[in-house]
Amino acid sequence: AELQEALGQNMLNGGQSLLLLNRLGHGDVYACLNCRAFAKCKKCGAVLGRVQDGKEEYLVCKKCGSKESLEQTCPVCKNEIFRTLGGGTQSIVSDLEKMFPSARIFRLDSQTLATKKAEGHQVAQALQEAQADIVVGTHMALNIGLNESKINLAAVLDADGELNSP
Numbered sequence: 064a065e066l067q068e069a070l071g072q073n074m075l076n077g078g079q080s081l082l083l084l085n086r087l088g089h090g091d092v093y094a095c096l097n098c099r100a101f102a103k104c105k106k107c108g109a110v111l112g113r114v115q116d117g118k119e120e121y122l123v124c125k126k127c128g129s130k131e132s133l134e135q136t137c138p139v140c141k142n143e144i145f146r147t148l149g150g151g152t153q154s155i156v157s158d159l160e161k162m163f164p165s166a167r168i169f170r171l172d173s174q175t176l177a178t179k180k181a182e183g184h185q186v187a188q189a190l191q192e193a194q195a196d197i198v199v200g201t202h203m204a205l206n207i208g209l210n211e212s213k214i215n216l217a218a219v220l221d222a223d224g225e226l227n228s229p
Contacts, residue, residue, distance in 0.1 A: 070159075079190060079213050080196065080217070080218075084199065093148075097137065113133065114151075152172045163196070167195050169199070171203060173203060186204075
C-alpha cells in the first residue's frame with residue numbers, strides 16, 4: 064500500500080519510477096496443484112516459470128532459457144493441473160495497469176529485449192523524454208542508460224523472496 068501511494072504521488076508530481084524484480088513472466092514457478100512439485104526443465108532440470116508473449120503462453124527455464132509447453136504432467140503424482148506461484152515482471156505490469164489505468168508503463172527484461180526490436184532503446188528514450196511513468200524490469204533495466212532519465216523513485220520488489228526462490 065505504501066509503494067502504491069508513493070507511485071501515485073510520484074506520477075502526480077511528474078516523476079518517473081523504476082521497479083525491479085528479478086523474475087520475468089507471470090510467475091516465479093509453475094507448480095503442481097495437487098502436490099506442489101515444481102515443473103522442471105527437460106534439458107537441465109531447473110525450475111520453469113510461465114511467460115506470455117502476445118497470445119502465446121509457455122514455460123521458460125530460469126537457467127538455460129529453453130521453452131516448454133504449459134501442458135505438463137507432474138513427475139511426483141502424475142497430476143496434470145498446474146498453477147503459477149509468485150509473480151514476475153508481466154504480472155506486475157498487469158497489476159499496475161489495473162491500479163493506474165492512465166499510466167505509461169513499460170516492461171524491460173530479457174524477453175522484451177529478445178522479442179521486440181530496439182525495446183531497450185525505446186524505453187530509454189521514453190524515460191529521457193518523460194514519456195514513461197513506470198518501468199518494471201529485471202536487472203537488465205539497469206543497463207539502458209538511466210543517467211539521462213528523471214527517475215526519482217526506485218524500488219526492489221520481493222527482495223526477500225529471492226532468498227527462498229528455487
